[in-house]
Amino acid sequence: xxxxxxxxxxxxxxxxxxxxxxxxxxxxxxxxxxxxxxxxxxxxxxxxxxxxxxxxxxxxxxxxxxxxxxxxxxxxxxxxxxxxxxxxxxxxxxxxxxxxxxxxxxxxxxxxxxxxxxxxxxxxxxxxxxxxxxxxxxxxxxxxxxxxxxxxxxxxxxxxxxxxxxxxxxxxxxxxxxxxxxxxxxxxxxxxxxxxxxxxxxxxxxxxxxxxxxxxxxxxxxxxxxxxxxxxxxxxxxxxxxxxxxxxxxxxxxxxxxxxxxxxxxxxxxxxxxxxxxxxxxxxxxxxxxxxxxxxxxxxxxxxxxxxxxxxxxxxxxxxxxxxxxxxxxxxxxxxxxxxxxxxxxxxxxxxxxxxxxxxxxxxxxxxxxxxxxxxxxxxxxxxxxxxxxxxxxxxxxxxxxxxxxxxxxxxxxxxxxxxxxxxxxxxxxxxxxxxxxxxxxxxxxxxxxxxxxxxxxxxxxxxx
Numbered sequence: 001x002x003x004x005x006x007x008x009x010x011x012x013x014x015x016x017x018x019x020x021x022x023x024x025x026x027x028x029x030x031x032x033x034x035x036x037x038x039x040x041x042x043x044x045x046x047x048x049x050x051x052x053x054x055x056x057x058x059x060x061x062x063x064x065x066x067x068x069x070x071x072x073x074x075x076x077x078x079x080x081x082x083x084x085x086x087x088x089x090x091x092x093x094x095x096x097x098x099x100x101x102x103x104x105x106x107x108x109x110x111x112x113x114x115x116x117x118x119x120x121x122x123x124x125x126x127x128x129x130x131x132x133x134x135x136x137x138x139x140x141x142x143x144x145x146x147x148x149x150x151x152x153x154x155x156x157x158x159x160x161x162x163x164x165x166x167x168x169x170x171x172x173x174x175x176x177x178x179x180x181x182x183x184x185x186x187x188x189x190x191x192x193x194x195x196x197x198x199x200x201x202x203x204x205x206x207x208x209x210x211x212x213x214x215x216x217x218x219x220x221x222x223x224x225x226x227x228x229x230x231x232x233x234x235x236x237x238x239x240x241x242x243x244x245x246x247x248x249x250x251x252x253x254x255x256x257x258x259x260x261x262x263x264x265x266x267x268x269x270x271x272x273x274x275x276x277x278x279x280x281x282x283x284x285x286x287x288x289x290x291x292x293x294x295x296x297x298x299x300x301x302x303x304x305x306x307x308x309x310x311x312x313x314x315x316x317x318x319x320x321x322x323x324x325x326x327x328x329x330x331x332x333x334x335x336x337x338x339x340x341x342x343x344x345x346x347x348x349x350x351x352x353x354x355x356x357x358x359x360x361x362x363x364x365x366x367x368x369x370x371x372x373x374x375x376x377x378x379x380x381x382x383x384x385x386x387x388x389x390x391x392x393x394x395x396x397x398x399x400x401x402x403x404x405x406x407x408x409x410x411x412x413x414x415x416x417x418x419x420x421x422x423x424x425x426x427x428x429x430x431x432x433x434x435x436x437x438x439x440x441x442x443x444x445x446x447x448x449x450x451x452x453x454x455x456x457x458x459x460x461x462x463x464x465x
Contacts, residue, residue, distance in 0.1 A: 059195045334386075348413030
């Protein structure tokens with residue numbers, strides 16, 4: 001079925017939550033207003049569903065069925081059907097313009113194999129309303145997390161609060177100060193990190209919807225240490241619907257309940273996106289205060305101790321701190337010869353990744369031009385090695401089914417890396433370098449670590465700041 005060039009299937013199949021209970025079009029939608037400055041092109045909080053009075057549609061004060069056919073969601077659908085680009089979705093369109101395979105593209109391709117597109121469109125009302133049956137929901141139950149990743153904040157991780165209380169009062173740069181705001185400890189316009197404990201209507205509607213769902217996506221905070229995540233898995237098994245349900249995770253993998261792997265065996269499919277951003281002390285700097293020995297240990301546990309219905313990929317948050325080192329990460333991962341982690345076709349044996357948009361002072365576009373050139377040079381030097389060793393990413397069950405040409409032309413792999421570099425070069429955000437420098441200086445002072453010692457090849461990026 002022919003749809004417009006701006007169409008994305010998610011507004012017809014999906015809702016996403018924020019840790020504070022706000023709902024959004026999808027998990028990347030509210031990054032669409034992030035740019036080279038803090039100017040709010042579309043009024044801020046783009047992608048967050050709004051009530052009629054313009055306030056965030058939040059699960060502390062409303063329910064997700066009414067949000068499903070809110071004026072905001074209906075307008076997004078109508079704009080897409082008309083070939084327009086909703087402001088909430090500009091992030092994807094910008095990535096595509098740079099040659100990157102966006103969330104809109106891969107999610108639409110994935111879900112068009114699992115739902116009836118013609119039926120979805122035919123059942124769309126003239127006002128953009130659709131029947132309230134969710135195929136896919138993104139759940140984020142508060143901010144409980146053990147880590148304080150450098151690109152995160154108290155908005156998403158309770159592990160950040162201690163450092164935030166020391167760092168934020170010391171910030172001098174006005175733009176950085178605005179970016180790092182955490183108003184009323186995240187509680188405003190009805191939002192609360194305990195929304196999932198305070199809204200029985202949500203749980204009633206959720207369990208009514210669950211038999212229609214094809215996938216539940218858990219992210220954070222850190223879902224593997226949040227009890228409500230386990231309650232959902234147990235209820236799906238009790239109802240007998242687990243065998244038809246896919247689970248998806250973004251997780252730091254630091255710890256989990258002892259019976260997790262046994263619970264997973266009951267489900268149709270589990271896609272576990274292990275959040276790792278680099279190797280050795282570089283990953284520990286980014287995903288502070290994780291320890292590389294434990295990170296590597298979890299790689300091997302996920303690879304060898306999970307059942308056959310569990311797929312494991314690396315979810316790498318590509319940012320200014322790690323884009324130069326990504327080839328090293330891929331080479332390390334391939335040389336480990338894992339059995340299932342990012343095996344063909346997912347990542348073509350490499351790693352999966354998404355861009356860091358917030359905080360903007362860690363986005364890859366911020367890097368000075370000379371360092372972007374160095375990055376591209378390193379990748380060009382890496383490609384021949386990966387081409388020579390491409391079979392390291394092909395599992396035994398695909399041997400003989402994938403040749404070099406098929407691997408080389410895959411959307412994941414080298415083509416994806418090339419698109420990533422093109423995205424990096426697509427805009428100049430270097431005016432934010434003073435923010436990046438001040439932020440890292442304050443983090444280093446608070447955490448007793450050193451940016452330049454951890455990332456020596458990046459020395460000099462602040463020379464003209």
